[in-house]
Amino acid sequence: MSLDNGGFALPHMDLSELRWFSDRGRAVQRLYTSEQCDVIVVGWEAGQESSYHEHGVSESIVVVVEGRITAESEGAARVLGPSEVLVTPRGSFHRMRNEGPGKAVTFHVYAPPMQGGVSAPYIDHTAPDN
Template sequence: MTIDTSAPTRVRPGEIARALADDPDAWVTRVRLSNEGRWYERLHRDEEYEVWLISWLPGQSTGLHDHGGSRGAFAVALGSLEERDLGASRTLGPGELREFGAEHVHEVRNTSAAPAVSVHVYSPPLSTMRRFELTTEGELIQLVEEEAEQW
């Protein structure tokens, strides 16, 4: 898939994520696996949105986090991932998509026995990300705020 950046459009993160996840020729040779943590590479960034390719080994997780006011989506390209937000947990397999708004807090993790690959799209591009912990009473506590330059 080639991302057309020639004309401004109303960005639809879900459409971009799904189209790219469904086109492995556009990314499969870039994927790396890392025992140290999730591997990720930014595939595209402009003023409207950015696209990330992420690989996950079994047990790897994001921890609870937000997207600094960006809305977004991710599509599973290979394997399966579990998403946990403050209300529910769901497992997504190849071709499945999860879209979310600017205030969404979630954790994504690979709970399977095999590697997984996903495509993530954020609009506008991420500038910050806050990491959280959930107390046993269900209270969300901010641990840290990261700036985009830290990734």
């Protein structure tokens, strides 16, 4: 299935065992990292959003696994639902948010890995949730 934004749809992804959320910020779980790419899963509570940012030398592919995410880039916003994919070229400023009402989960691949890590604020799964 082709999407107007140049993306594509994927079959169902079952990441139910990786669902994790925090009311203090986006909940990030790093699944894999190498010199070629970073792979993370992000849990979004309703109302959580990223900063307006770009990924430096990295390109990204984001798959919405659960819920709905609004992606904004260059003044245009689009809502993506489960199995829809957002491809962000290097140097493209953008932001993402969960406008609710429910939770959302996204699966991200960054290649090459982002210098400086994922845009803040986020809560890493390895950090204690106090």
